[in-house]
Amino acid sequence: MDQRLYFKNVTIFDGAEFFRGSLTTDGARIARIVRGGEIPDGGTPTATGEAVLIMPGMVNFHTHVPMTLFKGVAEDLPLKDWLEKRIFPLEAKFISREMCRIAGQWGMAEMLLSGVTAFADMYFFEEDIAAAAKEIGIKAAIGEGVINFPAPNGMGPDETIAYTAQLAERYKDDPWVFPCCAPHSPYLTDEKYLLTLAEISKKYRIPLHIHMAETRHEQEAYRKQHGEREFERFDELGLLSDRFIAAHCVWVDGKEMDLMARRGVTVAHCPSSNLKLGSGIAPVAEMVRRGVNVAVATDGSASNNNLDVLKEAQLAAKVQKGIAHDPTVLPALDVLKMVTASPGRALGRSFGRLVEGGAADIVQVHLDTVGIAPVHDPAAALLYAFSPSAVAAVWVNGRQTVTEGKILTVDMAALKKELDRMSDAVRRSL
Numbered sequence: 001m002d003q004r005l006y007f008k009n010v011t012i013f014d015g016a017e018f019f020r021g022s023l024t025t026d027g028a029r030i031a032r033i034v035r036g037g038e039i040p041d042g043g044t045p046t047a048t049g050e051a052v053l054i055m056p057g058m059v060n061f062h063t064h065v066p067m068t069l070f071k072g073v074a075e076d077l078p079l080k081d082w083l084e085k086r087i088f089p090l091e092a093k094f095i096s097r098e099m100c101r102i103a104g105q106w107g108m109a110e111m112l113l114s115g116v117t118a119f120a121d122m123y124f125f126e127e128d129i130a131a132a133a134k135e136i137g138i139k140a141a142i143g144e145g146v147i148n149f150p151a152p153n154g155m156g157p158d159e160t161i162a163y164t165a166q167l168a169e170r171y172k173d174d175p176w177v178f179p180c181c182a183p184h185s186p187y188l189t190d191e192k193y194l195l196t197l198a199e200i201s202k203k204y205r206i207p208l209h210i211h212m213a214e215t216r217h218e219q220e221a222y223r224k225q226h227g228e229r230e231f232e233r234f235d236e237l238g239l240l241s242d243r244f245i246a247a248h249c250v251w252v253d254g255k256e257m258d259l260m261a262r263r264g265v266t267v268a269h270c271p272s273s274n275l276k277l278g279s280g281i282a283p284v285a286e287m288v289r290r291g292v293n294v295a296v297a298t299d300g301s302a303s304n305n306n307l308d309v310l311k312e313a314q315l316a317a318k319v320q321k322g323i324a325h326d327p328t329v330l331p332a333l334d335v336l337k338m339v340t341a342s343p344g345r346a347l348g349r350s351f352g353r354l355v356e357g358g359a360a361d362i363v364q365v366h367l368d369t370v371g372i373a374p375v376h377d378p379a380a381a382l383l384y385a386f387s388p389s390a391v392a393a394v395w396v397n398g399r400q401t402v403t404e405g406k407i408l409t410v411d412m413a414a415l416k417k418e419l420d421r422m423s424d425a426v427r428r429s430l
């Protein structure tokens with residue numbers, strides 16, 4: 001199943017910069033990278049020439065992948081109504097192990113086909129999501145959502161926290177599954193739960209993944225209750241660290257950004273979701289200027305409605321340039337790092353970089369397609385002219401999962417049938 005790959009004299013983006021060169025793999029790892037030349041004992045080339053681009057598998061840094069089932073069920077609603085009137089009731093009715101496996105795997109296929117090889121998820125029945133991820137061949141950073149009331153998985157917060165610790169133990173050395181602590185948000189997860197999860201995050205050195213400062217409404221309610229804003233309070237509680245993944249951060253000021261930078265927090269910026277739900281626009285250009293590590297993510301399909309993270313990165317760049325009235329903010333190369341090296345920094349070395357000895361998570365892109373050629377600036381070509389149809393192939397841990405728009409690892413027709421059965425039931429209930 002594992003292949004030895006040899007990319008000979010191709011265009012390489014390694015998560016930091018673009019260069020011409022060659023790369024070989026040895027099973028699940030990258031063996032050698034040579035700049036400006038060939039690798040003499042490389043063997044038969046997998047692909048060759050300047051029109052071949054290889055890059056690290058991208059990371060979708062914040063999603064709820066089974067929500068693929070709920071694409072388009074709650075449009076044109078503010079977050080509070082979106083969540084409380086539509087999503088929570090649907091989730092209460094439809095979330096099951098089977099739903100997480102089927103709708104989850106459907107979403108994973110969409111990610112793989114668009115060059116994503118890892119995602120950070122926050123949902124329920126995450127072990128079923130993990131099993132689906134292993135089967136299709138994508139890396140999953142799983143976080144069982146912790147909320148103050150019994151969740152759709154049938155567990156209360158204390159049970160979910162104990163389960164999170166079990167997951168951390170169980171998947172400690174797994175090359176596909178990376179457990180995280182996943183309190184939902186400051187407003188749905190009490191401080192006592194946050195503190196216990198922070199201890200687990202520290203003990204196992206795993207991320208703590210949470211929604212932060214997504215809407216003004218939620219922030220105002222939090223401030224009324226606690227007398228200060230989320231980041232300030234969280235810092236007093238000692239919750240902020242370089243393992244802290246903060247999804248959204250639409251409503252943060254300069255002082256908070258400096259604090260986030262000091263503590264090494266990584267932001268999961270989800271511009272489509274924030275725009276569609278009318279939550280606002282996160283000041284990410286300013287965050288970057290102040291030294292915050294920013295990654296881009298799609299959020300769940302119910303608020304996006306797709307999982308193509310490079311499209312999201314493109315939107316992030318354009319929106320920031322537009323609101324700043326300044327085209328020089330967020331250059332293409334910096335934005336490409338937001339879906340590769342930057343999320344990798346929060347998750348660890350295996351993610352978002354092509355490095356010798358690192359995981360062979362590789363995306364091969366055709367640069368000579370009608371949509372992309374001619375290529376005068378490879379970073380701009382990738383960020384602004386890419387579409388998933390340009391993905392030639394994807395390997396994760398050296399295992400090939402995609403070739404020319406096709407998933408190689410699971411029977412997609414059978415999966416679609418299962419998805420149809422489920423989405424019919426959702427439609428009938430609306």
Ligand SMILES: [Zn+2]
Nearest residue numbers: 211247299300
């Ligand atoms: Zn979310």
